[in-house]
Amino acid sequence: MKKLSEEHQLGETLQRFLVILGLSLSCACAAHAQVSEGICGPLRGGHYGPYDYRPDHHKQAAGDQMPHSDKRVLVEGAHFTPRVENLVGAQSGGQMGPPGADLSYTLRAFPNNHRALVSVVRYGEKFKTENPPALQYPVECYFERAIRFAPDDVIVRIIYASYLTNKNRHDEAVAQLKISTTLAKDNPFTQYNIGLAYFDLKEYSLALEQAHRAASLGFERSELSDKLKSVGQWQDLSDAPEAASAPAVASSSAAD
Structure with missing residues (x-):
């Protein structure tokens, strides 16, 4: 229970950060x-x-x-x-x-x-x-x-x-999220928030993988699946073979 509570706190804190950033930032697209x-x-x-x-x-x-x-x-x-x-x-x-x-x-x-x-x-x-x-x-x-x-x-x-x-540095953002997926390991809340970040990038297939990965770890919120359904990108686990294998891939990568 203690581990679950800590993971929940981590996930909620992270989601709050993402909301703050999403509301506060406008696009600054100048060369960097x-x-x-x-x-x-x-x-x-x-x-x-x-x-x-x-x-x-x-x-x-x-x-x-x-x-x-x-x-x-x-x-x-x-x-x-x-x-x-x-x-x-x-x-x-x-x-x-x-x-x-x-x-x-x-x-x-x-x-x-x-x-x-x-x-x-x-x-x-x-x-x-x-x-x-x-x-x-x-x-x-x-x-x-x-x-x-x-x-x-x-x-x-x-x-x-x-x-x-x-x-507007899409590829770099995706690269950071892919690293995050491995680092998050079996933390369902963080895996779920990574999925929300992928959705914001319109990387719907990766967001779908994260939704199924978080669900396989016991996370039951529907916000991400609802978002994917709203843009016609949701697939149930039985219809999404790549997503079905995602949790095992993540665990293998983390072990490596």
């Missing part, structure tokens, strides 16, 4: 520069961190007595308050100026802070630029840094796929 470590900077070099945002992936350094939860409270209490998350303004420096510096600090300490990544995307959209005020690196760099730091973080990749979708 390729991000890289050279552009996006080293992960280390700050005075605090970097730490994994996920408690179950945090590696406690020798001599470090501070619990992971306290690290998050310390950073978010000083730099990622509701004021910063909602892009009202800065938290540090007497709450003067824009929130860019506090967002940068938060994502230096926890490169894969999921909520902060969503806020950075919204911050760039607010100013209609990849380089909004006081942000240390271009918006997309924070995804490059998060993936470099935690390549197995499926939520980072799905948020990134939504960002790429809204930039």
Whole structure:
């Protein structure tokens, strides 16, 4: 029951992120520069961190007595308050100026802070630029840094796929979702949300595979199947041989 509860919380949180991104972003289709470590900077070099945002992936350094939860409270209490998350303004420096510096600090300490990544995307959209005020690196760099730091973080990749979708970078978004499918393994909620992301990309056959994969793992929501039915793309499992084999393929890929 504990594992199921954790998976449910993960799936619900991820779905909330996708809704936020979908409502907040308009298409920004200008040419984009390729991000890289050279552009996006080293992960280390700050005075605090970097730490994994996920408690179950945090590696406690020798001599470090501070619990992971306290690290998050310390950073978010000083730099990622509701004021910063909602892009009202800065938290540090007497709450003067824009929130860019506090967002940068938060994502230096926890490169894969999921909520902060969503806020950075919204911050760039607010100013209609990849380089909004006081942000240390271009918006997309924070995804490059998060993936470099935690390549197995499926939520980072799905948020990134939504960002790429809204930039009309279809193939790159699909590539991130395919990686996410393997990383999600037997988490039905995340597999289901990947299906919703595929639907937004109009990749209906892949969305169908995900719908059946999530169902095979015990996920019973009908939103994705209803969406596929609305565009004439739904097939029952018995009529969709590729979808029927998808769960086994996913398990095999994860094992490999």
